[in-house]
């Protein structure tokens with residue numbers, strides 16, 4: 001079997017059209033553009049790429065981007081002062097502090113200081129709590145993007161065994177919560193999975209992965225998932241983006257796994273573009289709520 005390649009870029013473009021229409025309607029109704037403030041501290045090359053992609057997406061969908069590029073030696077106090085200013089600015093609907101922050105700054109108090117109504121990354125404990133209770137205000141961008149890829153590719157999760165490799169607060173953990181819930185923004189077929197989470201201390205991970213109908217790799221190890229870990233016919237979603245000497249690659253060994261899976265996302269052009277577009281959706285959602293207050 002050769003897998004169907006799930007074209008994340010094309011799916012993201014479809015969703016962008018929908019968001020562009022909603023953003024235009026918002027602007028027509030309120031006379032204001034939704035605004036996204038992105039804070040980038042230091043000069044991490046991957047972060048530069050991601051933030052530039054987010055800025056470009058804002059321009060395409062009709063969101064005003066407010067970029068704050070700060071030097072590597074910015075202090076936590078300076079960053080806190082900027083967050084306070086952005087929290088108070090009515091032109092700023094959503095705030096994103098690009099991670100990782102430079103080694104000297106603890107991200108937790110910074111992220112906790114973002115107004116939960118502007119927390120478009122969905123990292124604030126209040127928003128994480130709402131997701132975990134199945135009544136989300138925002139959805140975390142990458143897991144939401146994965147649900148959109150599955151849903152818009154006609155892959156149902158309901159009743160299936162979804163195995164997630166990785167337990168990060170940003171991807172693995174919220175992905176598990178969202179897949180096991182009764183419903184999702186994409187309907188009940190993009191939820192209701194039986195979920196297993198594997199991590200670095202999991203015993204016999206390959207055997208567990210081989211029972212997955214949907215296998216989601218989010219560990220940050222290049223080509224970690226090999227063909228022997230995949231059940232024939234499984235759908236494989238690769239959340240990893242690793243920069244190696246031979247260029248970008250995911251957490252999945254694409255060339256071998258595509259011969260076993262029924263569907264697979266590429267890297268680049270898979271989950272990454274969805275992460276960006278779901279951030280646009282959250283920013284628009286934030287603007288709509290703030291306008292209704």
Ligand SMILES: Nc1nc(=O)c2c([nH]1)NC[C@@H]1CN(c3ccc(C(=O)N[C@@H](CCC(=O)O)C(=O)O)cc3)C=[N+]21
Nearest residue numbers: 049050053097098099100121268269270272273275276
């Ligand atoms: N506060 C915060 N929020 C984030 O959402 C966040 C973050 N920090 N830190 C890093 C990760 C990673 N991330 C990506 C964004 C865009 C692409 C993306 O555009 N990918 C394209 C291009 C990849 C490339 O050229 O490098 C693709 O996969 O096709 C990927 C990954 C957001 N993250």
Ligand SMILES: [Mg+2]
Nearest residue numbers: 219220240241
């Ligand atoms: Mg990573």
